[in-house]
Amino acid sequence: MTSKIVVNNIESDTGIATITISSPVSLSGGTIGGVTVGPGASIASPSSNVLTISTNNSERIRVGAAGSIGIGTDNPQKLIDMSGVHSGINTTGRFVMNPHSSGWDTGVTSGNIHHHYIDNFRLYSGQIGSGTERFKVDSSGRVTKPYQPVATAIGISGGSKNTGGEGTFQKVIFATAITNRGSHYSTSTGYFTCPVAGVYYINAMFLTRATGAHNVYIYKNDATTNVKGRDIIGTAGNEQCTGVTGYIDCSVGDTLSIYVSNGASSDFYLDFCYVNFSLFA
Numbered sequence: 001m002t003s004k005i006v007v008n009n010i011e012s013d014t015g016i017a018t019i020t021i022s023s024p025v026s027l028s029g030g031t032i033g034g035v036t037v038g039p040g041a042s043i044a045s046p047s048s049n050v051l052t053i054s055t056n057n058s059e060r061i062r063v064g065a066a067g068s069i070g071i072g073t074d075n076p077q078k079l080i081d082m083s084g085v086h087s088g089i090n091t092t093g094r095f096v097m098n099p100h101s102s103g104w105d106t107g108v109t110s111g112n113i114h115h116h117y118i119d120n121f122r123l124y125s126g127q128i129g130s131g132t133e134r135f136k137v138d139s140s141g142r143v144t145k146p147y148q149p150v151a152t153a154i155g156i157s158g159g160s161k162n163t164g165g166e167g168t169f170q171k172v173i174f175a176t177a178i179t180n181r182g183s184h185y186s187t188s189t190g191y192f193t194c195p196v197a198g199v200y201y202i203n204a205m206f207l208t209r210a211t212g213a214h215n216v217y218i219y220k221n222d223a224t225t226n227v228k229g230r231d232i233i234g235t236a237g238n239e240q241c242t243g244v245t246g247y248i249d250c251s252v253g254d255t256l257s258i259y260v261s262n263g264a265s266s267d268f269y270l271d272f273c274y275v276n277f278s279l280f281a
Contacts, residue, residue: 149195150278151185152178156270169217172204172258174275185277191255192277200250201280202227204258205243207272216244217259224259247280 034044040057049065052074062070070076073083120138124131136144153174173190185192194200202218216229227246248256258275 147181148279149182149184150276151180151192152274152276153180153185153187154178154274156273168262169259170262171219172260172270172273172275174258174273190257192257194250194252194254194256196279197251198249199280200248200256201246201278202248202256202258202276203243203245204275205241205273206260206270207239207241208270209239213261214242215261216242217261218244218246218248219257219259220248220250221255222257 034042034052036042040055042054044052044054046052051063052059053061059074060071062074062076064070064076068076068078069080071080071082073081120136122133122137123135125134126132134145134147138144153176155175156172171190173187174185175187177185177187182195184195192200204216204218206216208214218225218227225246225248227244227248229242229244244258250256256277260270
């Protein structure tokens with residue numbers, strides 16, 4: 001195949017099959033100087049120090065004199081400026097970044113990252129179009145995290161706790177789980193197993209009948225965290241409330257549980273009780 005030269009619409013064979021360019025080529029022609037690279041596709045320089053790429057006889061990308069890149073706009077205001085919606089392209093989104101094996105990163109050395117949206121801002125895991133929603137900020141600013149670990153349980157497994165003597169500590173097993181998102185609380189062992197690292201909020205409350213001093217403690221990995229409620233000095237037959245609230249920093253796999261200390265006699269009863277475990281931060 002031989003090359004052709006076209007001058008003023010007059011075409012002529014050059015007789016040259018291959019052209020090798022070993023020095024810069026200047027393409028000019030006033031303010032619309034450029035080169036056509038295919039039907040409806042061209043590269044041009046409409047003004048000094050500006051480069052454009054067009055398809056279907058319409059400009060698609062513009063590189064400004066300062067290096068800003070405009071997609072869908074001929075006046076880019078940022079380093080990369082995407083504007084407008086093209087009727088021939090899926091209009092449900094403007095930007096798609098294909099992930100690599102460990103995800104993708106967005107970084108800045110100063111300033112803020114802003115996400116502007118009409119309705120909701122959501123984060124998904126899984127495939128595009130069929131992923132699972134993990135985080136959402138709705139148009140009113142409410143934040144929802146549907147898989148945030150939380151467990152609430154009530155009642156006492158086996159009834160009242162009176163098996164230990166004075167000064168002993170017993171783990172309380174709450175018999176009925178009301179909320180147990182992720183099944184991290186066990187009604188058979190009394191442990192809440194932390195699925196992720198973070199600060200957990202724990203709240204437990206009891207209505208007790210006992211003689212002598214007793215209290216409620218939060219334990220992590222079967223060791224006291226020194227987070228306890230107020231000491232209760234009970235007398236036989238009298239009911240009193242006691243409980244504990246705390247924030248415990250945990251790692252993945254740590255267990256949280258509730259312990260009580262027994263009073264001076266065996267008539268130690270927990271008539272009403274509940275516990276809540278939830279990820280705080």
